[in-house]
Amino acid sequence: MITRFITEVNTKINPFSAQSKSVRLFLTSLPPTARSQGMIIQTKLLARSAAEKNSLQVKFKDGKLLDLDCENMAIKSIIEECDRHSRALQKQADLADA
Incomplete structure (x- = not known):
């Protein structure tokens, strides 16, 4: 996964x-040095009887916020969505450097 x-x-x-x-x-797929490299990771644990749904929001350097439906998506789909946007940002960075 491109982080x-x-x-x-x-x-x-x-x-x-x-x-x-x-x-x-998804949280375990993040590198151990993610926080020290500037990534902000916030996790809220819900009670067993909580009415709130599980949620996952990923924000990128360009400001795009992915609000992923993690209850209906498999881990492979979640990583695929994040990588799709990361690859687009990688392509923009490569073009800017060239």
């Missing part, structure tokens, strides 16, 4: 819910 262009990750997780598996796996 160079991700600036912020906000999650709400009910750790007792099976539907939060995608969010948990």
Whole structure:
């Protein structure tokens, strides 16, 4: 997963819910040095009886905010969406450098 262009990750997780598996796996796919490189990672744990849904928001360097439906998307789809935008930003950066 291309994490160079991700600036912020906000999650709400009910750790007792099976539907939060995608969010948990997404968080584990982030590199261990992400926070030290400037990425802001905020995680809110929900109570077992919470009415709120699990959520995942990813913000990129260009300001785009992806609000992903993590309850209905598999981890592969979530990473694919993030990589799609990261590759577009990578292409813009390569063209700017050339």
